[in-house]
Amino acid sequence: MKKVTLGKTGLKISKMGLGGIPIQQSDTEKVKILIRAMAEKGINYIDTARGYTVSEAYLGEALEGIRDQFVLATKSMARTKAEMERDIEISLHNLKTDYIDIYQIHNPNMKQLDQVIGTNGALEALQEAKAAGKIGHIGLTAHSLEVFERALDFEWVETLMFPYNIVERQGEELMKRCREKNIGFVCMKPFAGGAIENPVLALRFICSNPDVTVVIPGMHTVKELEQNFRATEEKERLTDEELREMEQIQRELGSNFCRRCNYCAPCTKGISIPNVFLFEGYLKRYHLEGWARERYASLQAKAGACVQCGVCETRCPYHLPIREMMKRCAEEFGE
Ligand code: SF4
Ligand code: SF4
Numbered sequence: 497m498k499k500v501t502l503g504k505t506g507l508k509i510s511k512m513g514l515g516g517i518p519i520q521q522s523d524t525e526k527v528k529i530l531i532r533a534m535a536e537k538g539i540n541y542i543d544t545a546r547g548y549t550v551s552e553a554y555l556g557e558a559l560e561g562i563r564d565q566f567v568l569a570t571k572s573m574a575r576t577k578a579e580m581e582r583d584i585e586i587s588l589h590n591l592k593t594d595y596i597d598i599y600q601i602h603n604p605n606m607k608q609l610d611q612v613i614g615t616n617g618a619l620e621a622l623q624e625a626k627a628a629g630k631i632g633h634i635g636l637t638a639h640s641l642e643v644f645e646r647a648l649d650f651e652w653v654e655t656l657m658f659p660y661n662i663v664e665r666q667g668e669e670l671m672k673r674c675r676e677k678n679i680g681f682v683c684m685k686p687f688a689g690g691a692i693e694n695p696v697l698a699l700r701f702i703c704s705n706p707d708v709t710v711v712i713p714g715m716h717t718v719k720e721l722e723q724n725f726r727a728t729e730e731k732e733r734l735t736d737e738e739l740r741e742m743e744q745i746q747r748e749l750g751s752n753f754c755r756r757c758n759y760c761a762p763c764t765k766g767i768s769i770p771n772v773f774l775f776e777g778y779l780k781r782y783h784l785e786g787w788a789r790e791r792y793a794s795l796q797a798k799a800g801a802c803v804q805c806g807v808c809e810t811r812c813p814y815h816l817p818i819r820e821m822m823k824r825c826a827e828e829f830g831e
Contacts, residue, residue, distance in 0.1 A: 497538040497729065502567070502709055503680030505633045505654045507597060509567050511703060512728040513541025514721075515684065515714035516551040520784060522716040524557045531558040533718045535565050537725055543657075543682065543712045544591075545602055546572045546583050549787060552590035563593050569655075569682075571600035571637055572618070575611045580621035584630060598655055599625065600635035606642060619652065637684070639756045639770065644670050648677060659685035659756065660708065662692055662701050662742050663749045666757050671707035683711040689774070690781030691749055695720075697738055699727040704734055714782070754816060760808035766797040769808055769818060776825050792829050799825035 499508040514534060519527055534540070544551045552570060559566065568591060572583035587596060599622055604612055612618045625631045635655030638644045644667060647653050656674055658667045660683045674681045683702055692698045695713065702711045713724050734742075754773040763769055772795065778788035792798070802822040809818050 497725070499538075499540075500709060502541075503655060503674075504678045505598065505680055507567050507633070507680075509541040509710055510539045511710060512539060512699070512724060513543055513567075513569075513682075513710050513712045514539070515712035516542065516544030516548055516555065517784070518714040518716040518782065519544070519551040519554050520549050520787060522554065524554050526716065527554040528558040530716065530718055530721060531555070531562070531566075533721055535562055537721075539721070539725065540566050541569070541710055541712065542566050543569045543571075543684075545570055546574075546587060547602060552587055556590050556592035560592055563591075567597045568593065569598035569600060569635065570596055571602035571635075573602045574618045574621075575604065575608050576618060577616045577621045580618035581625075584621065584625050588630065595630065595632065597632045598635050599631040599633075600637050600655065600657065603637050603639055604643065605640065606646070609643060609646065613650075623652070635680075635682070637682075639774075640758045641666060641670065642758075648673055648679065653679055655680040655682055655709075657682035657684050657712075659683075659688075660702060660705075661686050661688045661698055662745050663688050663753055664755045666755055668705075668707070671705070675707045675709075680709045681707055683708045686711050686713050688749070688753065689777035691753060691777070692745060694741065694745070695724060696727040697741055697745075699724055700730060700734060700738065701742060703728050703730075752816065752821070753814070754821075755814060757813070759813055760811045760818060763797070763802075764805045764807055765801045765803060767799065767801055767822070768795060768797070769822075771795060772799050772825050773821065776828060779828060789829065798831045799823075799829065800831045802826070 497510040502509050570587045574580040574583045622634045633654040636647045636653050637657035687698050715721050756770040760769050775788050775792040778784050799822045804819045
């Protein structure tokens, strides 16, 4: 696979990489087979996270002896220096390596970002680890536009990960600025959490945007890898038929799909509305029930706390029936 440069990191990586969430459904033997198939095809970018339970550890096993053929990225929800120091050591141990190419701050909100960059914040630990040669580069992942925009102004940010797909195009303007600033753009959620059922079209659309440096579909089988690999290798422009199909997908999903823009905030009852819908996606489309329920359980206010006031719906630019969706999530999660 042809290599591209990951922004100011200078790293040479494949246009498609591995998103490490679905690895949790697999086992070490299957992950070894997947990683070897990636090596054969020249797909060298791997993204995982401390938060993806066994994902780092399975990858660590699979990478033994061939780690140098890959660019490894992981991330942590740590916000303080001490927590981040601990997480970097755990990641190094799990991944069975003494060096991680990219370590990312995992999805902070604006307040958490203040903590991360403040005194004794997680950034200090990352910068010290970088100086010590334990990590190579520092990145940040975001789901909200305000965090994405703010991150563009930090000199230390070398990669930015944000959702981008046929139905979530709210980041396009910032993606342009990302490229102008030579920050590598890592495209997550290419299939909108499984809502887009034509992966080939989804990837062809993403690869047609020059502002995307690398796309990381979640995969855990060689079959998925081969299909996605072919889709990202195809160079022809999107056909009229594909453009029509995209419009149809936008129409169908557009009426009931949360883009995680957070314009609906603040909820009267303190519910993190986009996170409720994100975890519902993991529950219903990723088939990661245990993990989805665990993450949902960590929310301070659950869907069941919704008092149906409707304030959020007046702010949602996509006119989502949030009250109905909250009822459905409360039933699915049981609280
Ligand atoms: S519910 Fe609407 S406003 Fe809220 S995050 Fe989703 S798309 Fe944005
Ligand atoms: S309708 Fe429910 S989710 Fe929306 S603001 Fe009111 S309490 Fe929050």
